[in-house]
Structures are given as C-alpha cells and as structure tokens.
Amino acid sequence: xxxxxxxxxxxxxxxxxxxxxxxxxxxxxxxxxxxxxxxxxxxxxxxxxxxxxxxxxxxxxxxxxxxxxxxxxxxxxxxxxxxxxxxxxxxxxxxxxxxxxxxxxxxxxxxxxxxxxxxxxxxxxxxxxxxxxxxxxxxxxxxxxxxxxxxxxxxxxxxxxxxxxxxxxxxxxxxxxxxxxxxxxxxxxxxxxxxxxxxxxxxxxxxxxxxxxxxxxxxxxxxxxxxxxxxxxxxxxxxxxxxxxxxxxxxxxxxxxxxxxxxxxxxxxxxxxxxxxxxxxxxxxxxxxxxxxxxxxxxxxxxxxxxxxxxxxxxxxxxxxxxxxxxxxxxxxxxxxxxxxxxxxxxxxxxxxxxxxxxxxxxxxxxxxxxxxxxxxxxxxxxxxxxxxxxxxxxxxxxxxxxxxxxxxxxxxxxxxxxxxxxxxxxxxxxxxxxxxxxxxxxxxxxxxxxxxxxxxxxxxxxxxxxxxxxxxxxxxxxxxxxxxxxxxxxxxxxxxxxxxxxxxxxxxxxxxxxxxxxxxxxxxxxxxxxxxxxxxxxxxxxxxxxxxxxxxxxxxxxxxxxxxxxxxxxxxxxxxxxxxxxxxxxxxxxxxxxxxxxxxxxxxxxxxxxxxxxxxxxxxxxxxxxxxxxxxxxxxxxxxx
Amino acid sequence: xxxxxxxxxxxxxxxxxxxxxxxxxxxxxxxxxxxxxxxxxxxxxxxxxxxxxxxxxxxxxxxxxxxxxxxxxxxxxxxxxxxxxxxxxxxxxxxxxxxxxxxxxxxxxxxxxx
Amino acid sequence: xxxxxxxxxxxxxxxxxxxxxxxxxxxxxxxxxxxxxxxxxxxxxxxxxxxxxxxxxxxxxxxxxxxxxxxxxxxxxxxxxxxxxxxxxxxxxxxxxxxxxxxxxxxxxxxxxxxxxxxxxxxxxxxxxxxxxxxxxxxxxxxxxxxxxxxxxxxxxxxxxxxxxxxxxxxxxxxxxxxxxxxxxxxxxxxxxxxxxxxxxxxxxxxx
Numbered sequence: 001x002x003x004x005x006x007x008x009x010x011x012x013x014x015x016x017x018x019x020x021x022x023x024x025x026x027x028x029x030x031x032x033x034x035x036x037x038x039x040x041x042x043x044x045x046x047x048x049x050x051x052x053x054x055x056x057x058x059x060x061x062x063x064x065x066x067x068x069x070x071x072x073x074x075x076x077x078x079x080x081x082x083x084x085x086x087x088x089x090x091x092x093x094x095x096x097x098x099x100x101x102x103x104x105x106x107x108x109x110x111x112x113x114x115x116x117x118x119x120x121x122x123x124x125x126x127x128x129x130x131x132x133x134x135x136x137x138x139x140x141x142x143x144x145x146x147x148x149x150x151x152x153x154x155x156x157x158x159x160x161x162x163x164x165x166x167x168x169x170x171x172x173x174x175x176x177x178x179x180x181x182x183x184x185x186x187x188x189x190x191x192x193x194x195x196x197x198x199x200x201x202x203x204x205x206x207x208x209x210x211x212x213x214x215x216x217x218x219x220x221x222x223x224x225x226x227x228x229x230x231x232x233x234x235x236x237x238x239x240x241x242x243x244x245x246x247x248x249x250x251x252x253x254x255x256x257x258x259x260x261x262x263x264x265x266x267x268x269x270x271x272x273x274x275x276x277x278x279x280x281x282x283x284x285x286x287x288x289x290x291x292x293x294x295x296x297x298x299x300x301x302x303x304x305x306x307x308x309x310x311x312x313x314x315x316x317x318x319x320x321x322x323x324x325x326x327x328x329x330x331x332x333x334x335x336x337x338x339x340x341x342x343x344x345x346x347x348x349x350x351x352x353x354x355x356x357x358x359x360x361x362x363x364x365x366x367x368x369x370x371x372x373x374x375x376x377x378x379x380x381x382x383x384x385x386x387x388x389x390x391x392x393x394x395x396x397x398x399x400x401x402x403x404x405x406x407x408x409x410x411x412x413x414x415x416x417x418x419x420x421x422x423x424x425x426x427x428x429x430x431x432x433x434x435x436x437x438x439x440x441x442x443x444x445x446x447x448x449x450x451x452x453x454x455x456x457x458x459x460x461x462x463x464x465x466x467x468x469x470x471x472x473x474x475x476x477x478x479x480x481x482x483x484x485x486x487x488x489x490x491x492x493x494x495x496x497x498x499x500x501x502x503x504x505x506x507x508x509x510x511x512x513x514x515x516x517x518x519x520x521x522x523x524x525x526x527x528x529x530x531x532x533x534x535x536x537x538x539x540x541x542x543x544x545x546x547x548x549x550x551x552x553x554x555x556x557x558x559x560x561x562x563x564x565x566x567x568x569x570x571x572x573x574x575x576x577x578x579x580x581x582x583x584x585x586x587x588x589x590x591x592x593x594x595x596x597x598x599x600x601x602x603x604x605x606x607x608x609x610x611x612x613x614x615x616x617x618x619x620x621x622x623x624x625x626x627x628x629x630x631x632x633x634x635x636x637x638x639x640x641x642x
Numbered sequence: 643x644x645x646x647x648x649x650x651x652x653x654x655x656x657x658x659x660x661x662x663x664x665x666x667x668x669x670x671x672x673x674x675x676x677x678x679x680x681x682x683x684x685x686x687x688x689x690x691x692x693x694x695x696x697x698x699x700x701x702x703x704x705x706x707x708x709x710x711x712x713x714x715x716x717x718x719x720x721x722x723x724x725x726x727x728x729x730x731x732x733x734x735x736x737x738x739x740x741x742x743x744x745x746x747x748x749x750x751x752x753x754x755x756x
Numbered sequence: 757x758x759x760x761x762x763x764x765x766x767x768x769x770x771x772x773x774x775x776x777x778x779x780x781x782x783x784x785x786x787x788x789x790x791x792x793x794x795x796x797x798x799x800x801x802x803x804x805x806x807x808x809x810x811x812x813x814x815x816x817x818x819x820x821x822x823x824x825x826x827x828x829x830x831x832x833x834x835x836x837x838x839x840x841x842x843x844x845x846x847x848x849x850x851x852x853x854x855x856x857x858x859x860x861x862x863x864x865x866x867x868x869x870x871x872x873x874x875x876x877x878x879x880x881x882x883x884x885x886x887x888x889x890x891x892x893x894x895x896x897x898x899x900x901x902x903x904x905x906x907x908x909x910x911x912x913x914x915x916x917x918x919x920x921x922x923x924x925x926x927x928x929x930x931x932x933x934x935x936x937x938x939x940x941x942x943x944x945x946x947x948x949x950x951x952x953x954x955x956x957x958x959x960x961x962x963x964x
Contacts, residue, residue, distance in 0.1 A: 727922070
C-alpha cells in the first residue's frame, strides 16, 4: 500500500496525459487532485507511523537490474527522512494541484498541465523513496524532465521554450557529475544500495582514485561528484543560472518545483548520503563555502530585480544556499528543518504572487504594481505572513530554521564555519530588505497600472485562496511545532538511522548553547533589514533611485547577476555555437556533403547528362552500338582461341 | 614464275567451304554497313536487311554442300519464306508511315530522342 | 604449272570469283548509291549472281527459287514501293560523313573476325570435310529436298505457310483505309431491326 504513494500520481498522469485531448478540464482536475489527495493521506499516515512507531523498513517492489554482481531493485526505503520528504512533497503538490484549478482556468491544454504536475510528483516521490542510487537517479532525471516540460509548458512562447531547454541543459551538467559519482560509488563499494554503501564506508576509507596520474581520496571524490549533481539541481552558485529563467513557467510550477520540491532534491540527496559525506571533511568544507556563497550572491541580486517572480526565485536560490551550508556543517537536521519550513513559506509566497499576478491580468513587473493593499486584502495579509517567515521573524517558521543554521555555523568553530557565519548574516539582512521591498512595491502607495487592468482586479477565488491559507498555517506553525523533532532534543530519536552524524561533528548540538549575541544577531539584522526596506521604499521613495545612481557600477554589477550569465554566454554558449557552426558549414556541408551526397548527385547528374546523348533516337545509332558490342565480344572470343 | 603462280593459286583453289563462308561474311558485313552507314532513306535499310538474309542463306547452302546434309538447304528455303514475309510487312509499315509523315528520311525518325 | 588442279577446279574457281566479285560489288552498290531505284536494281543483280552460285554448288532448286521469289516478288515489291512513294534524293551533308571512318573500321573488324574464324582454324579448313556416303543413290536436288521437307520438316513447312498468310493479312490490315465514295455493304447494319421497326396497334378501319 505504501507503493501507492508514488504510483497514484503516476497513474493519474498516465490517465490524464494519454487522454489529454479528449478528457475535459474538469475531469482532468478531478482525477489528478483526487489521486494526489489520496496519496497525501497515505503519506501523512506513513509519516505518523514512522515517527510514532519508529518503523524503518525497505519494501522491494520489483526487480530491476541483475547483471552478475550488479543487483539493483525497485524498492522503497522507509525511514524518517523519506517519510518526511514524502509528506512534504505530497502536501505541497496537492495544494498546488488544487490551486492550479483556479489559476490555470481557461488554459488551452489544462489536462496536459495537470498530467505533467502529477508526473513530476511521481518522479519526486520515486526520488525520495529510493533505496539505491540508481533509482534515485531515475527520479532525479525524471524531475528534470518534468521541470523542462513544465517550464516550457507554454511552448509557443519562445522565451519559455528556451528557458526549459536551459534548465534541462544546466541540470544535465550537474547530472553528469552525479552519474560519475554513481559510477565511482559502484567502483569503490560494488553496490548502489544505500544501506550497503553506508555499511562499507569504513572499509574504503583511505583508498584513492587515480585520475590522469593525479591522486584523490576516493570518498572525497565521490562526495564531490555527487555534490556536483546537487549543485545543478539545487541551483547553487555556478549552476544557478537556470532558476531565474525557470520563472517563464506558470506560477504553480514555480511554487511546486522551484520552491518546495525539485530544487530541494539536492539537499535531500546530501542528507540521504550523510552516511558517506560525514567521512570527508574536505567535501563538507567545500559544500559549506559554496552554500554560503550562494546564499549571499542570490540575496544581493534579488535586491535589484524588478520582476516579482524573479525576486522570489533568487530568494529561493539564496535559501537553498542556507540549506546546503547547513549540510556542510553536518547539521543535516537543520537543513531538513529549513527545507520543510521553506517549502511552506516559499510556496505560499509564490502562490500569493501568482494570485497577485492573476488579479493584475498577468502583470509581473513590480514597477507597474502598487496600491493593491485595499483591493486584495487577503492576498496582502498572506503575503505579509510569507515575508515575515522569510525574513526570520519570531513565531513564524523561518525564524527557527534559519537561526539554528546560523548558530551552527558559529559553533562549528572552523574557518569555513566562520566564513559561512558572516555571509549568512549578511544574507539575512539582504533577505529582509528585498522581501520588504517586494511587499511595499507591490501593495503600497498608489497604483502604477492603468485603468483597464484596474477593472479586472479581484481577490483570488476560494479554490486558490484555500491552499494559500493552508500554506500560511504551515508557514506559521511548522517552526515551533517541528523544532524539537527536527533539531532539538528529540532529534536523535526522531531521525533515527536516516541521518548519520559523526560524533565529533557537534555543530548542531552545540548550536543550542551558542552565546546570546549569536542567537540574537540574525533577528537584529532581520529587523534592521525590514526597517531599511521600509525606509527606502515606503518613506523616502526617491532614495533607491539616488543610491542606484550613486553606486552605478555596483548597481549594474548586481543587475547583471554578477555577470555570470554573460560570462557563461561568452565562454560556453558562443564557443559551442561557433563550434557547431564550424562543424555544420565547414565539416558537414563543405566536406561530407560535397564529397558525399551533393558531390555524388552532381557527378551523377553530369554523367546522366552525358549518357542522355546516347539516346539520339536514330535507329542506326542503336544498330551501330549493337554491332560494336558484337564485334567486341567476337574479338574477345577470337583472341581467346588464338 | 609458274611455281609462284602455282603456289599463289594453291591458296585460293580449290574452291571450298572457306570461300563461301568468307563470301557470306563479306555480304553480311556489307549489309551491316548498309544499316548504319545509310543516312538517306528507310528503303535502303530494308534492302540491307535483304542482303543479310542472303548472306545467311548462302552460309547455309555452303555448309549443306560441304557436309552433304540437305538440312541446310531446307533452312535456306525457310529463310526465304521468312524474308518474304518480313519484306511484306516492313514495306506495308513503310507505306503507312509515309502516309502519315510524308517523308522517309532517316533523320526525321527520331521520336525516341532522349 | 597448273598441274595440281583439274580443269573442273579451275573453272569452278574462275566462275566462283567472277560471281563473288559481282555479288560484292552489287551489294556495295546497294548501300552506297543515291537513287533508290538503282539500289533495287543492283540488289536484283546481286540476287542473280547468288542464284548462279547456288546452282554451281548443286542447290539448283534454291537457286531458282531465289530468282522466282526474291527477284520476282520481293525486288519487284521494292520497286513498286519506291516508285509509289515520292522519294526525294536526300543529300548527305558533309557533317554526316564524320562517322563513316569509324563505321568502316567496325565493319572491317567484324569481317576480320569472321575471317579469323575461318582462316585460323587451319587444320579444319585444309582438311576437306568428309562427306558421309549417302545411304541410297540420290535423286535430283528438288526431289531430295521435297522428300526431306515433307517428312522431317513438315511442321515447320506448314508454319512457314501460316507465316506467309499472316504477313499477307498483316500487310492488308496495315495499309487498308476507308475511302469515300466507294459502295460497300454492311450486312449487320442492313439487317438491324432495332430502330427501324416498331409495333403499333392499329385501329380497325383506322389505318396507320
């Protein structure tokens, strides 16, 4: 029955997807939402049973590969980590399904959309419930595919199609590292099943891979390769470029995939592989640095974005940096905690933004919003909830999860931890700034949009606002409710065997005993950030423009996302296109075609032209040809018999 | 001198099969020449074909005489009949063609030109 | 000087060469001359000479048949057609003469091959083929031929007859054309009743 959790969305996707042209919108919505609802119920029930009764098991569903010593099966690994993830995924997915009923109403191919959503959910659930690296990779690739399909859902829009391809390609780069990691794992451990890998790690410590004469410790190498996959999937610095462009997809897609679930797959994978990563200090250090860098980078860029969804996208990128940073500090529980709370408040923010965009008939530029405070009060209120949670204000969930990460950074007492601590705090300040900016620009002051849009402004219908309310409850409550279980005193018993932490990695445990000033610094910075945001945008509204002019180079730098996209375009895209063009025109057209088909056809045509002249139409020519042939044959015969 | 004449004559006499075969070959080749040297009328083509038939008959008769078997002459008889039939139909076609095209110049018959 | 040869052989040789030359020259003339009537007449001459050669070999039936059929029928037919069609003298232009050397070369090669077959088979050509002695004393050529044709080659003979019939029919069918102003009958049309008679109920004392 537990297999129903991933399989129900799959069936829904297949049923609706294969009949997407004939099935009506209502029926498609009904089937997918119903199946998702049932799956969610089962998942929540599973979560309870795992947490309360402490069941940990592996359910083998079907055999997959069995080639000699390489044995991999379709199996579900049920432990706290997977149960929690499944619950989160199912819950958010169901809410997004229901939300889509309202947001995507009137879309031309709604059944296709719902099918894709369910398909994505299936792959994500397959990913989190995997008991071996290969099945996880299956889910990994599948969510990448679903992401491509959903980002490019409005495929006639060229920017959307391109964004989908970009997402897929960048993911692919990360996936390449992931595949290499899987191969390296198999080479070193001779198995891909998690439990077996973790059992064999102590044996392979100290062994090395030799790559082109350069030696690297095996465990570190595997960890770094797997992390490369996580970088791609979770949009860490370097492979983050696809996430902002992914906002071309419909807002429910952004909420589900690019806030709550797919991008967190990287974090999940790192937590799942904690039994391996714990043994590689170098890998953990690199992970911490990269996570912290991402957190700060994305926050700096978010401050200058004008598109509402892009602000939230960069915010996601930044928060993922926090989660990765927590993983690097061996604070896996904190990472999962932040993952869960983030899922709620980020999905809330995205869906609320969606509701806003829907109200404004598709306007996404914040410079053209404003004055909506009175017109869409419920959305405004929910937005406040999301913003405060994001900024890390007490009571709301973000406060607990973000603060524990920053505290753990301090108590890890390492250089990288200190580095992370500084960057993370700066990030907190900037997060508060841009979230406040987002809110003020969208809702406060007077409207900056025209009359025509004004007439259509309406509050979200219940089918959209009820999921928002539920998410808001999660955003508010998940913090203090789950704190003890995820990171507090009950966390050891809670996580059980699903997360492994070495005894000397005490950052998370010590975080509870961090000095007072460390505990209160993030809150102080958050409040400061909100105040600064209000100052710039609510009170002295000309200040931002003046600052931008004053710090013009810095402003441009941030606007162009630190020129990373431009750099990639220069380095890779241009050269790839140049190479392709060279191969196409020089290699393919001039060489192969010229000597091959085109050359051939030209020669054949020329020959045909010559041979045509033989058909003169005069019989005596033909007779002559016959006689000549006879003469030649005769000559041959005569000479042979000489 | 008489010896050289005698020896010269010895290559040509007595008249036997080779002579007749050579003669019929020459006739055959002349007929072929007629087929493709001719650029004027179609009639000449038919006459050249008659020459070919004649060459074949002569060959048959020569071999029949050489082997003493009368079968060769029987076949020459049939060749004769065939030649007659062929000339009849060929000339009939020619006449009809002339009726339609009003010309039997070879160069005008080039409808198969590719 | 001419000791090895008998008078018969000498005469035979002389006659053969005379007629052979005639045949060759006449045949060449057929393909070369411009006037088609001349060509037909040269062809007749060639046939006559061939008939003479046949008679010399002892196939007198065929020789005479050659004259009767070839000259008497075929050549005459040729003449008829040549005279009937209004054939203009077509002058071969100079450009058309380009091909002559090549054609002559090819024909010469063909002749050379025939000659090679004959001459190079030296053992055979010098050895006279031994004629098998006939089982019974031979009658004259015609009778012998008839005996052979009507027994062993009867079927072919009949088929040859059919062939000639077909050729005749073919020629008629090909060249037949309907002419205006000629009275002819179409029996089927004459006897056709379909539209020419109809049944009418006539009232008595009423008339048609």
